Amino acid sequence: MTIIRNIDQKCPVCGKLSSQPVLSSTNAMDYPDLDLRPAEMQRSTMSIWVLECPHCGYVSGNFKNETQITEDFLKSDSYQTCDGIEFIGKLSKRFYRAYLIAKESEDSVKCFFNLIHCAWDCDDKNDPNATRIRKLAIEQFDNLDYDESERKNYLAIKADLLRRSGEFDRLVKEFSDIRIGEEIYDDIIQFQIQKALKKDTECYTVGDVKKSTMIK
Secondary structure, three states: OEEEEEEEOOOOOOOOOEEEEEEOOOOOOOOOOOOOOOOOOOHHHHHHOEEEEOOOOEOOOOOOOOOOOHHHOOOOOHHOOOOOOOOOOOOHHHHHHHHHHHHHOHHHHHHHHHHHHHHHHHHHHOOHHHHHHHHHHHHHHHHOOOHHHHHHHHHHHHHHHHHHHHOOOHHHHHHHHOOOOOOOHHHHHHHHHHHHHOOOOOOOOOOOHHHHHHOO
């Protein structure tokens, strides 16, 4: 069950109060997508993963955190126009602006995941910018700083980003010799390779991988 409540929060940039949604609880009832996008009901909470100040336009997952971002940055052409990208959805714009803030703050992990979330909303809106945003996320991959324990998840995400953005040859080349050592992750990579060889950019879930291995 998903529970959302609204509370007044102060923007860390302009200092003004606004009512913002806060997620109290949720759950996921099925397998995630191969880029780890959660299933429902958690899937439908994405609209509150990043908050937006209605006064100055600052966006963040949490207004309680301090920031070095200034109002001048929020008024910049890059921020206001999302680098000239004409997104269909308002949420896509919000996630892209969160990426720009993370980039300004030199937070590579937040850059990466805000772009992925932006691509997810583009998918939901049938926005062709989804491919462009996934390619931008791929460019961020080499800058990521993550623990070895997280490697399997990041590789799974990268494989899906490559396939869904049409980088089929690159996916096959980079992942053909990768072995993670956990059956489900190795099955996911082999599934991605097989779909790449068929030039398939569709969305698949971990459940689809499990079904394919059962058929074999």
